[in-house]
Amino acid sequence: MKKLEDILQSAAYARPGYVLATFKEAAAPVFRLNARVLTLAKKPLNPIEEGYLRAISAGLTNTAEISQFLGLPSQLLTGTLAALNAKEYVQYSRATSSVSASVSLTFKGRIALAELISIVPEERMVRLAYDPVLKKVIFAPTSSLWKPAEIRESGRLELPLCGARKPEASEVSLSEVDKILKRFPRRDEAVPNLLGIQRIERAELNFIPCLALYYRAVSGNDVQVAFVFEDRFDGSSDFFDEGYELAFSRLGGPELIGSRHVSESAQVENLSALFPDTDSAAQMAKLAELEQEIASSQEHEATPPEAPIDFKVDKATRAQSRLRDLTQRFIRCHEHPKMLEKALSETSERLLIISPWVRAQVVDKSFRESLERLLKKGVKVHIGYGLAEDDGNKKPKDAARGKVPISDSTRRDFERLAKAYANFKVYFVGNTHRKHLVSDQRFAIVSSFNWLSFKGSPDDRARDELGFMVTEPEHVEKLFLDGIELLQQGYDHPAQ
Numbered sequence: 001m002k003k004l005e006d007i008l009q010s011a012a013y014a015r016p017g018y019v020l021a022t023f024k025e026a027a028a029p030v031f032r033l034n035a036r037v038l039t040l041a042k043k044p045l046n047p048i049e050e051g052y053l054r055a056i057s058a059g060l061t062n063t064a065e066i067s068q069f070l071g072l073p074s075q076l077l078t079g080t081l082a083a084l085n086a087k088e089y090v091q092y093s094r095a096t097s098s099v100s101a102s103v104s105l106t107f108k109g110r111i112a113l114a115e116l117i118s119i120v121p122e123e124r125m126v127r128l129a130y131d132p133v134l135k136k137v138i139f140a141p142t143s144s145l146w147k148p149a150e151i152r153e154s155g156r157l158e159l160p161l162c163g164a165r166k167p168e169a170s171e172v173s174l175s176e177v178d179k180i181l182k183r184f185p186r187r188d189e190a191v192p193n194l195l196g197i198q199r200i201e202r203a204e205l206n207f208i209p210c211l212a213l214y215y216r217a218v219s220g221n222d223v224q225v226a227f228v229f230e231d232r233f234d235g236s237s238d239f240f241d242e243g244y245e246l247a248f249s250r251l252g253g254p255e256l257i258g259s260r261h262v263s264e265s266a267q268v269e270n271l272s273a274l275f276p277d278t279d280s281a282a283q284m285a286k287l288a289e290l291e292q293e294i295a296s297s298q299e300h301e302a303t304p305p306e307a308p309i310d311f312k313v314d315k316a317t318r319a320q321s322r323l324r325d326l327t328q329r330f331i332r333c334h335e336h337p338k339m340l341e342k343a344l345s346e347t348s349e350r351l352l353i354i355s356p357w358v359r360a361q362v363v364d365k366s367f368r369e370s371l372e373r374l375l376k377k378g379v380k381v382h383i384g385y386g387l388a389e390d391d392g393n394k395k396p397k398d399a400a401r402g403k404v405p406i407s408d409s410t411r412r413d414f415e416r417l418a419k420a421y422a423n424f425k426v427y428f429v430g431n432t433h434r435k436h437l438v439s440d441q442r443f444a445i446v447s448s449f450n451w452l453s454f455k456g457s458p459d460d461r462a463r464d465e466l467g468f469m470v471t472e473p474e475h476v477e478k479l480f481l482d483g484i485e486l487l488q489q490g491y492d493h494p495a496q
Helices: 004-012 047-057 063-070 074-086 107-115 148-154 174-183 242-250 280-297 311-325 335-346 365-376 408-420 473-489
Strands: 018-044 090-093 102-105 117-131 136-138 193-217 223-229 328-332 350-355 380-385 388-390 396-398 424-428 435-439 443-447 466-470
Touching: 004 018, 004 193, 004 223, 004 335, 018 148, 018 174, 018 223, 018 328, 047 063, 047 074, 047 102, 047 107, 063 074, 074 090, 102 107, 117 174, 117 193, 136 174, 148 193, 174 193, 223 242, 280 328, 328 335, 335 350, 335 365, 335 435, 335 443, 335 466, 350 473, 365 380, 365 408, 380 473, 408 424, 424 473, 435 473, 443 473, 466 473
Parallel strands: 350 380, 380 424
Antiparallel strands: 018 117, 018 193, 090 102, 117 136, 193 223, 328 466, 350 435, 388 396, 435 443, 443 466
């Protein structure tokens, strides 16, 4: 599975004419079905059936002879003969001059005797995964499905059913189920032939992890929501699941997960106060120009017929290089996780992070290990969080819809690190929406992006996130000092 940062980088320029406004780690609904199906199964012949067929094959033609040959009572063999006749393994025939009927093997009977198996209808229970959006059975091993509680714990956005419901037996395609049975046969058992789906005995709502990508048109208000699934079991190598995107859109899904908010213009709070000489309109125009150059160069149509093979790649590379070389520029939502990762891995002297909320889904094991490596090297780390109001007693309270400023597990992790390292400072800041990231003298970013909670907040509305990055040392220093001043004026509350 690719890292989130790499997926976002691949997705960023995948749609010319659109920008990747934001993203959400999500989960698509899937019904896990226990279905009772009717199959044609191969069963071993029982000893009496085998003996009866061998007797007929040896030339015995009536029940009395067969009973004497097998040494079994005729009453027992009468039932066996009826069963073999029902399976069309034997047939009766009687001449007009004969008192009793004679028995002979049919073509099916000769095959059964040769293979010592019987093909009979059999009911069996199978487990299937049914996608209510695509309205079909899909390839999805049980191990890939998440329970609702697991999705809530992970903080992923649950994609809505969009009015869909669990399927009836008549709504499940027989051919699709047949493909599943052939792909996942029972161990040490031949693949059965499917005759029909008898009934759905149980349907349990599960989920498959995915990434929802919100694209906003460069011109106009069109918004598209694309999906990248973390695991593909159908053999597809496509980056986007276009079939799911189309089906979800037809059901009105994008509107239900907040696509309308993405069309609203992104803003970077306090930008004009921090950098009054910045021409935001010109900066955005330059960013859009380079983005579309990168995106269009990745399309086959953008390559002139007479151009060398590597023309398209070189054109995109040059545009990306010019984008990176800008000393001041806006950065899109998809660039933020990569810059955070860069700060955690490459900072050598000082690191500043200000984020209103902190979630364990972001401050995960990998984050904590990177943070502690910095602390062991002597890097001074400052983290500010919290969006609260003062109740008059200097006790911080969250003012943002009752959201918990920091998850309990992360608070404990921060407390442990603060006790172990004097160069680690954590502050509860109760008077700002600002989000800062400053790494050494190399770069500083002020943004609308929640650095430490961009995962794990499914109720947060989707919106176009935007940041402004500077790399000139004097501007980096200015943003660092602004952040430190903010932390010192807030609540110094390492244990919050």
